Amino acid sequence: MLRIAIQTKGRLNEQSIALLREIGIDVDGAKRKFLSKATNFPIEVLYLRDDDIPQVVANGTATLGIVGMNEVAERGCDVDIVSKLGFGGCRISLAIPKSEEYEGVEYFNGKRIATSYPNILEQFLSECGVKAQLEVISGSVEIAPAAGIADAIFDIVSSGGTLVSNGLKEVERVFESEAVLIANKNLSAEDRELLEELLFRIESERDSRDKKYLLMNIPTASLEEAVKILPAMRSPTVMPLAAEGWCSLHSVVDAAELWDKVRQLKAIGAEGILVLTLDKIIA
Ligand code: PRT
Ligand code: ZN
DSSP states (O other), rough: EEEEESSSSSSSSSHHHHHHHTOOOOOOOOOOOSSOOSSSSSEEEEEEEEGHHHHHTTTSSSSSSEEEEEHHHHHTTTOOOEESOOOOOOEEEEEEETTTTSSSSSGGGOOOEEOHHHHHHHHHHHHHTOOOEEEOSSSGGGHHHHHTTSEEEEEESSSSSHHHHTTTTEEEEEEEEEEEEEOTTTOOOHHHHHHHHHHHHHHHHHHHTTTTEEOOOEEEGHHHHHHHHOOSSSOOOEOOOOTTTTEEEEEEGGGGGHHHHHHHHHHHHTTEEEEEOSOOOOO
């Protein structure tokens, strides 16, 4: 039986539950529950503060966890990072009052920096040979310079709006983060097999997100050309149409290339082009 730790509330809660549901795990999203068991997969969901997730996975209280890469790196817990999940994207950056001039990381020599991520910051500063004083605070880091607690901050940035509204500017992007699936390092053979099944589902889900299903009618004379435009997973599906000289062509394309492919297909006579969203791609 797997046990996955996810955030009780906060920025990663909803998307963690949504991901579990998308891969067919029936999770009870009632946030008051501490532990709940899925009805259709051997997995229990443990709801925790994100700060505690790396540790409970490292010590085996939970077999898996969904948490920001920033928390894993800061806590230095010994876990496997099994998969990046493509949500919760952010970075941890150094920021200073916007009126200050900035010419390079030496700026921070002798400065006081407020942060909730002292370990990641210390490592960065020592790599740069900079000596600064760290003020470790657990919340509202962005108000530290205005409050006179620090000269600069090292904090999570996403849109950058919080920095701007506090009169700060981002000067060094130090750490890129997103939500990751982590696993205990000593899984039983049985749990490892269950994890493989989950990963297979997560990858199928992720693959389908960036693809579109394309159907069209195409003159048989243009078929060879069309197949070159649409390599598809193996090769496009071709079906004859009742109208002579025409066939129906089905294929999967990268969403990023969709409009370029459509333009090329129209140029060789494709008509009645339909673009459909894919639910899953099972490789
Ligand atoms: O209660 P619990 O301890 O579980 O939650 P928490 O309050 O510690 O964390 P939470 O829910 O705020 O964030 C969980 C995770 O989401 C973080 O560890 C990051 O991996 C990820 N994440 C993604 C973010 C952001 N984006 C984000 N923008 N975490 C925090 N922020 C905050 C940031 O601290 C700053 O105050 O949002 C502000 C900046 O946002 P912008 O858009 O104005 O730049
Ligand atoms: Zn937290």
